[in-house]
Structures are given as C-alpha cells and as structure tokens.
Amino acid sequence: MNAVNKNELIGRKASAYAPASTGNVSVGFDLLGAALVRIDQQPLGDTVHVEFSQQDEMINSGEFAHVCPTDKMQNLAWIAYVLFRSKLSNSDEYPAVKMELVKSLPVGSGLGSSACSVVASLTALNRLFELPYTDQALLTLMGEVEAGASGDLHYDNVAPSYFGGLQLMSPHESAPVINLPNPDSWYWVVAFPGFSLPTKEAREVLPKQVDKSVAIYNAQYLSAFVAYLYQGEQTLAAKTIKDVIAEPYRADLIAGFKSSKQHLLEQGALAVGISGAGPTLFALTSDLAQAEKYKNYLEQNYIQQEENQANKGFVHICQCAIQGAKDIELSN
Ligand SMILES: Nc1ncnc2c1ncn2[C@@H]1O[C@H](COP(=O)(O)OP(=O)(O)OP(=O)(O)O)[C@@H](O)[C@H]1O
Numbered sequence: 001m002n003a004v005n006k007n008e009l010i011g012r013k014a015s016a017y018a019p020a021s022t023g024n025v026s027v028g029f030d031l032l033g034a035a036l037v038r039i040d041q042q043p044l045g046d047t048v049h050v051e052f053s054q055q056d057e058m059i060n061s062g063e064f065a066h067v068c069p070t071d072k073m074q075n076l077a078w079i080a081y082v083l084f085r086s087k088l089s090n091s092d093e094y095p096a097v098k099m100e101l102v103k104s105l106p107v108g109s110g111l112g113s114s115a116c117s118v119v120a121s122l123t124a125l126n127r128l129f130e131l132p133y134t135d136q137a138l139l140t141l142m143g144e145v146e147a148g149a150s151g152d153l154h155y156d157n158v159a160p161s162y163f164g165g166l167q168l169m170s171p172h173e174s175a176p177v178i179n180l181p182n183p184d185s186w187y188w189v190v191a192f193p194g195f196s197l198p199t200k201e202a203r204e205v206l207p208k209q210v211d212k213s214v215a216i217y218n219a220q221y222l223s224a225f226v227a228y229l230y231q232g233e234q235t236l237a238a239k240t241i242k243d244v245i246a247e248p249y250r251a252d253l254i255a256g257f258k259s260s261k262q263h264l265l266e267q268g269a270l271a272v273g274i275s276g277a278g279p280t281l282f283a284l285t286s287d288l289a290q291a292e293k294y295k296n297y298l299e300q301n302y303i304q305q306e307e308n309q310a311n312k313g314f315v316h317i318c319q320c321a322i323q324g325a326k327d328i329e330l331s332n
C-alpha cells in the first residue's frame with residue numbers, strides 16, 4: 001500500500017462492545033466462563049472505538065474511566081493494540097490509531113473487567129484492519145494480554161466475552177473452546193461490593209497442589225454439571241455448581257461473602273459462588289421474583305456503604321449472554 005492509500009484510510013472507524021463475564025462459574029476453575037447480559041438491557045461491559053488517525057492517541061471515558069491507568073502504555077486496551085500491531089506482517093501500511101475506551105466496569109471486580117477491555121479493543125481493531133486475525137488467533141492474543149494482567153494464562157473471561165455463552169476450555173488447540181448449552185432458565189444475580197480484589201492477589205492464596213480427593217470431587221462436579229446441561233437438566237446442573245478448588249481459600253478475603261451465601265442458600269438459591277477471582281458474588285435462581293429478592297438483600301447486606309469509595313457497589317440481575325463481542329455490531 002503506498003502513502004496515498006495510507007492517508008485515505010484516515011478517518012475509517014470501528015467499534016466493539018465486550019460483555020462482562022463470570023470466570024470459573026465455581027465448578028470449573030480457569031476452565032469455565034459465562035458472558036453476562038443485564039435483563040434491563042443496560043450495558044455491563046466495555047466499549048472500544050478505534051479510528052485510523054495521523055497520530056496514536058488514547059482516551060478513557062465512561063463511568064469507570066477514573067480507574068483506568070492514565071498512561072496508555074499501562075492500559076490493557078492499548079497494550080492489546082501494541083501486541084495486535086506487532087504481529088501484523090504489514091503493520092507499516094496502516095496509519096496510527098486513535099482509541100477511546102468506554103470503561104463501564106470497575107477494576108478487580110471478578111466480572112472480567114480487564115478481559116472486557118482487551119476483548120473490546122482487539123475485536124474493534126480486527127474490524128478496523130479488516131479481519132487480519134482468525135477467531136482463534138485473536139483469542140490467543142487476548143489470552144496473552146490477560147495473562148500479563150493477572151499473572152497466569154486463563155481464558156475463562158476472554159473466551160465468553162468474545163464468543164458469548166457458557167464456554168468450556170478444551171484441551172485441543174485446534175478447537176480451544178466448547179460452547180455449552182445456554183442455561184437460559186437461570187437468572188444470575190451479580191453483586192459487586194464496591195471494593196477491588198486484584199486477581200493476582202486472589203491467585204496467590206491458592207495452594208500450588210491439591211489433594212487426590214479434591215481432584216476427584218472437582219472432576220465429579222464438573223463432569224456432572226456438563227452432563228446435566230446436555231440432558232437439559234438445568235436445575236440439577238445449577239445445583240451441581242460447587243467450588244472445591246478456590247472458594248475455600250478465597251472466601252475469607254471477601255467481607256460478607258460467607259454470611260450472604262448462607263442466607264441466599266437458605267432462601268432457595270440454586271447456587272451461590274464467587275464470580276471469577278471475586279469480590280463479586282453470584283447467585284442463581286430460575287425464578288425472577290426470587291432474583292429480585294436476592295438483589296434487595298445483597299444491596300442491603302453485601303454492598304459496602306462507606307463514603308469516599310473509589311468504586312460504588314452494584315447488584316444486577318443478568319442472564320447468560322448468547323452473543324459476545326464477535327457478534328455484537330455497534331454503529332459508530
Ligand atoms: N483497561 C483496563 N481494564 C481493567 N484493568 C486494567 C486496564 N488497564 C490496566 N488495567 C490493570 O490490570 C489489572 C487488572 O486486574 P484484575 O485482573 O484483578 O482485574 P479484573 O479483570 O477486573 O479482575 P477479574 O478478571 O477477576 O474480573 C489492574 O492492575 C488494572 O489497573
């Protein structure tokens with residue numbers, strides 16, 4: 001491409017929205033994740049707008065812009081762009097990029113906040129550059145950037161955020177994710193208490209090794225969960241959600257988690273767990289009226305009410321999102 005054509009690209013725009021996700025879903029540590037959509041259809045995720053420009057530029061906007069690093073080289077959305085570009089064989093043929101990250105999730109939330117920025121950024125860039133990367137190559141880039149933030153490679157936020165649905169990580173590189181049947185009868189009540197828990201910190205409390213009995217329980221619960229979903233037994237699947245790997249070590253890091261979990265289970269919740277690395281709590285029910293009751297309870301009892309918090313807590317009723325960033329089209 002000559003210089004004239006390069007200039008002609010200036011002004012071309014693309015955008016992407018990446019939904020929040022809940023990693024692990026308790027029963028599949030680092031292996032299972034669900035994309036989330038609020039039932040009131042309000043956004044719960046990040047949007048990235050990109051545009052070919054004369055010079056590189058990055059802007060943060062949105063409700064949680066204040067929690068993003070101001071130095072663009074520290075911002076995962078921009079770090080993703082640098083990586084995206086570094087692996088393009090014809091990078092020199094394209095102009096600079098102006099990026100706006102509309103940050104709608106708090107950081108260190110357990111809702112895949114970093115994944116949302118990475119997925120929205122790479123999806124928007126792939127559109128802007130006219131799809132140089134396949135889904136699988138893009139997913140690998142997403143994992144690489146996410147690993148830089150959390151200290152370990154795990155796809156359980158980036159995969160559902162990009163593909164949507166309930167995604168199980170496969171051991172086969174050629175087909176890295178399995179889209180499980182969508183548990184469409186479940187309402188996910190997700191409560192972010194208003195304080196952050198960095199994923200790195202929440203991973204450091206986990207033991208390096210697990211007992212044989214724990215490994216067997218984990219295999220039993222996860223395999224039964226998947227089998228029930230394929231049998232269409234969504235309630236049984238939800239009741240099979242149990243975390244024997246991380247929750248026993250993380251629960252004490254999250255003020256109010258144990259008491260809220262006990263209360264919600266007594267009220268009939270199908271499952272209650274830590275969303276991702278926490279501190280967000282999720283509770284499942286197939287009854288919308290119950291979901292509203294859990295929401296009220298969590299607003300009163302799980303959300304931190306202190307003044308001067310950098311983040312405000314929130315509770316939303318969600319479902320598993322069918323569409324991820326890949327299939328959500330935004331008008332620029
Ligand atoms: N655009 C961004 N969005 C989120 N975090 C970012 C971003 N840019 C840089 N960071 C940094 O990356 C780190 C992300 O931390 P962490 O992985 O704990 O957050 P999280 O993605 O919200 O957690 P979780 O995956 O449990 O939901 C923080 O140190 C944060 O400052």
Ligand SMILES: N[C@@H](CCO)C(=O)O
Nearest residue numbers: 023030154199276277
């Ligand atoms: N699987 C990751 C998710 C982080 O959101 C963890 O639990 O550490």
